[in-house]
Amino acid sequence: MSDHDCTSETSCCATTAPSLASQYSFWLYREEKIEVLNLFIRPMISHDIYDLKVFFNDCSMFQLASVDFSMYYYSFRPKHSYIVVSKHGVLAHASIKQWDFNNNINPSILMLGLVYVRPDYRKFGIGELLTNYVLKVKSNETNHIHANILTKHLPFYIRYGFQASFTLVNLVGKLNEFLNLANIDDDDIHLQLFESSDILDIATYDHQIYPTYRVNYFEQLREHTYSIAGYVARSLKTNSILGYVILNFSHAFIKCGPLYAENLSIALLLLRQCAIDYDGMMLISIPEDNRIGIKMLESKHFKQTEILHRVHTGNQNIFNEKCFQRVWAITDDWLSLI
Numbered sequence: 185m186s187d188h189d190c191t192s193e194t195s196c197c198a199t200t201a202p203s204l205a206s207q208y209s210f211w212l213y214r215e216e217k218i219e220v221l222n223l224f225i226r227p228m229i230s231h232d233i234y235d236l237k238v239f240f241n242d243c244s245m246f247q248l249a250s251v252d253f254s255m256y257y258y259s260f261r262p263k264h265s266y267i268v269v270s271k272h273g274v275l276a277h278a279s280i281k282q283w284d285f286n287n288n289i290n291p292s293i294l295m296l297g298l299v300y301v302r303p304d305y306r307k308f309g310i311g312e313l314l315t316n317y318v319l320k321v322k323s324n325e326t327n328h329i330h331a332n333i334l335t336k337h338l339p340f341y342i343r344y345g346f347q348a349s350f351t352l353v354n355l356v357g358k359l360n361e362f363l364n365l366a367n368i369d370d371d372d373i374h375l376q377l378f379e380s381s382d383i384l385d386i387a388t389y390d391h392q393i394y395p396t397y398r399v400n401y402f403e404q405l406r407e408h409t410y411s412i413a414g415y416v417a418r419s420l421k422t423n424s425i426l427g428y429v430i431l432n433f434s435h436a437f438i439k440c441g442p443l444y445a446e447n448l449s450i451a452l453l454l455l456r457q458c459a460i461d462y463d464g465m466m467l468i469s470i471p472e473d474n475r476i477g478i479k480m481l482e483s484k485h486f487k488q489t490e491i492l493h494r495v496h497t498g499n500q501n502i503f504n505e506k507c508f509q510r511v512w513a514i515t516d517d518w519l520s521l522i
Contacts, residue, residue, distance in 0.1 A: 206317070212308055222312075225317050226279070228265035231258065232402055236267070239274045243300055262297055268314055275400075276301040276314045282394065293496075296331035312340060319344065328498040335491055346495035350505060351472035352514065357486030359438060360468045362455040369423055369449050372421055375457050378414030378428065380406050386416065389425040393444050393507045394515070405430060415457050417450050429454040429513070431462065440468045443513035451512040471508040 205433040210221040228236075233253065240253040257265075261277035269275065279297035296318070302309040319329060332352070333341055342348075378386070383406065387399040405412050417427040427445030431438055440458070468486070470477050 201452060208313065209490075210308060210310070221272075223268050223270040223275060224274045225266055225268050225314060228267050228279075232267060232274070235274055236277060239277065239281060239302065240300065242303055243298075263294075264318075266314065266318055268310060270424075272305075274302070275305045276310050278314050278318045280318055293328040293330055296329060315340075318346070328496070330494060330496045332492045332494055335493065336453060338495070341495045346497055349494040349496050350508070352469050352492040352494070353472050353478055353484040354467070354469045354483050354490045354492065355488050356437075356465060356467050357481065357484055358464075359459045360453075360463050361484035361486075362452065362459040365452055365456050368452055368456075370453055372419055372427060373418050373450060373453060374418050375453060376416050376418065378405070378416050378430070382416050382425075382428075385425050386428055389428070390442070390444065393510055394442075413458075413462065415454055417445065417454055426450050427454055427510075430515070431458060436465070437460060438466045440466050441513035442511075442515040443468075443508055445512055446510060448480060450478070451477070468513045470513055471511050473505055473508040474511060476509075477512045 185397075206225045208223055208225070210223065212221055213220050236253045236257075243253075257279075262281045265277065265279040267274050267277050276299070278299045281295045281297060283293045283295060296315075299311055299315050301314075316438060329346075330349075331341065331346070338348070376382075383399060383402045387402055388398060390402075391397045405414065411433050413431045413433070415429050416425060418424065419426055427443075427450040429440065429443040429445075431440055433439075438458075440455075443451060445454060467482065470481070472478070472491075
């Protein structure tokens with residue numbers, strides 16, 4: 185996901201080949217003055233995280249989700265992170281993680297995380313320089329790279345060979361809108377709290393939709409019961425799982441996702457159970473292809489905040505668009521941002 189603006193208002197030249205640290209020189213023209221900016225791109229080191237927490241204070245993505253950089257970093261768990269530094273401090277950041285499918289069918293893919301440029305150094309091409317640098321360095325490992333981007337950044341990624349895959353719609357609204365539901369068929373549905381005994385069944389159901397078998401993800405959720413809540417919908421006749429939902433709490437919002445369900449009625453029953461037990465403003469991200477889900481959320485007065493596009497390189501799109509009809513809210517791995 186990128187949060188930068190790039191133009192051709194500057195020229196830059198690399199003075200070294202990409203290595204542990206690469207130096208560049210920029211000629212910036214602003215306020216009717218020309219200034220030379222020498223900067224370095226280098227891997228992030230552990231103590232940088234304190235400077236980056238301050239650096240990201242103005243990041244609209246984090247302000248909306250009420251999280252900071254350390255929460256993002258330990259949620260996304262990037263394999264590599266890079267920063268742009270100069271005598272003026274940190275100017276930009278980018279990270280990338282690796283998904284391993286643990287099978288002989290799907291190759292590993294790299295997921296580009298947040299690309300962020302300090303507001304007073306935008307529109308000088310620094311975001312484009314850093315993104316291009318990261319993609320060039322990591323493209324030696326695989327040609328399968330994915331990213332979530334804003335609409336205004338689509339031309340940049342398409343120019344570098346990315347293809348559009350699917351679109352995510354972000355919405356925010358009041359959870360209590362789901363308290364009063366009428367004409368919902370619940371004759372064969374039993375709702376229960378997400379317990380440790382559900383993990384294997386949920387992971388199996390989840391893998392019908394999500395591209396990897398992530399049993400470890402659900403085991404970790406059970407270790408964070410103070411900030412996580414979940415519900416499972418099972419068939420009374422067969423005891424098979426028909427859907428489930430996970431809620432993630434911050435001090436200002438409730439983040440909903442994943443919410444996977446076989447149909448609209450089951451999704452609504454799960455959301456109603458969430459509304460019975462909790463109250464607050466809820467953030468939700470849903471694939472644009474699930475038009476029924478978006479229409480349902482809009483009928484509950486949820487407002488659209490942003491649209492994100494998944495783009496990828498290579499021939500393989502790991503997401504099956506037919507599954508999107510069962511996805512009513514995505515997990516954070518899809519956004520790469522908590």
